[in-house]
Amino acid sequence: MALPKLNVTNTYRLTIPSTGVEVTYRPYLVKEEKQMMIANETGDQKQMMEVMAKTISACVEENIKVKELTTFDVEYIFTQIRGRSVGETADITISCGDAECGHRSDVNINMTEAEVDMKKTDSLIELTDSISVEMKYPAYGDVITNFKEGDESVEFGFTMLARSIEAVLTEEERIILKDLPVKEVKDFIDSMTRQQFEKVGEFLNDIPKLSLDVEWNCEKCGKENKHELTGLQDFFS
Numbered sequence: 507m508a509l510p511k512l513n514v515t516n517t518y519r520l521t522i523p524s525t526g527v528e529v530t531y532r533p534y535l536v537k538e539e540k541q542m543m544i545a546n547e548t549g550d551q552k553q554m555m556e557v558m559a560k561t562i563s564a565c566v567e568e569n570i571k572v573k574e575l576t577t578f579d580v581e582y583i584f585t586q587i588r589g590r591s592v593g594e595t596a597d598i599t600i601s602c603g604d605a606e607c608g609h610r611s612d613v614n615i616n617m618t619e620a621e622v623d624m625k626k627t628d629s630l631i632e633l634t635d636s637i638s639v640e641m642k643y644p645a646y647g648d649v650i651t652n653f654k655e656g657d658e659s660v661e662f663g664f665t666m667l668a669r670s671i672e673a674v675l676t677e678e679e680r681i682i683l684k685d686l687p688v689k690e691v692k693d694f695i696d697s698m699t700r701q702q703f704e705k706v707g708e709f710l711n712d713i714p715k716l717s718l719d720v721e722w723n724c725e726k727c728g729k730e731n732k733h734e735l736t737g738l739q740d741f742f743s
Contacts, residue, residue, distance in 0.1 A: 517567070520586050523622040523714065524576045524643065530567040531583070533591035538564055555650045558584050573647030580646045581716040581738050582622050589617035598741065600733055602724040609726035617741060620718040627712055629672075633702045640680075641709045642672040668692055670710060716741070 515532045522529060534542075538561045545557040559572040562580065565587050572580060597612045629641045648669045654662035668691045674681045683691050695703070715736045722731050735741055 516590075518586070518590055520583065522570075522575065522579050523582055523624055524579050527570075529570060531565045531587055531590075532567070534561055534565050534587055539591070552650060552653050555646075555653070559646065559650070562587065573645060573650065575646050576643040576713075577646050577649055578622050578643075578714045578716055582620065585617050585620050585716060585738070585741060594618045596741075598735075600720070600722070600731070602727060602729055603731050603733070604724065604727055604729045607724060607727040607729065609724055611722060611725050613720055613722045615718060615720055615735070615741070617718075620716055620735070620741065622714050622716055624714055625712075627709065629709070630675075631705050631709065633698070633705070636677050638675045639671050639706060640673040640675060641670055641706070643713055644670050644710075664692070664695065667706065667710060668695055671695075671706070 515535070517530050517532050519528055519530055521527065541557050542554075542561060545554045548554075558580065562572050562583050563570070566583070575583075595614055595616050597614050599610050600613050602609045602611065630638055631641060632638045644666050648666065652662060652665045652669070654665075668683075668688070671683050671691070673683060674694070695706075698706070716738070718735045718741070720733050720735060723729070724731060
């Protein structure tokens, strides 16, 4: 005799921020949560990112390529799934904005209200009169593959910058960088002046982020606080 089906899982809809494509998803189950708990216990950031991608693949009904999505797409989708899985609201700890107080309060937030502001950015950056670069948002898979922390974080930043250049445009041609050796791309970046490098870096600094505005009164000093949560680390602190 077969065991009965334990739960009929509700499904929900969301729109992927960078593409505008609508998908159907379900809350994660114990089998997915167990994998996330194991990854969290290891403290291995790369493993946790891998498990997050697998969880999204398991919970989204459509066949999406998670690692080809942007980092902010993945953060948004995972936050929505988690909100439907463990409860839409959660308590996070935030410090009072008064420097003399600094009291940490538990603030209740609704994770499903988090959004990504898809502000319009110029992806074409002119470096010289005859050379421009065409930028793209880093793919989540690139972040996982090239992730470095600690003393190697600078190297990781340069690598992600290289992976964010879609093409180099000259007066004669459009050169797709994914077709070139990594060393050649890095040599191109190394040849930039500081001003050119900063122009390209600004694109990465302005990448859309998962965010939510929260307001609370400090339990200790009574100050009215306003704070913007950005990125997964803020939401799950």
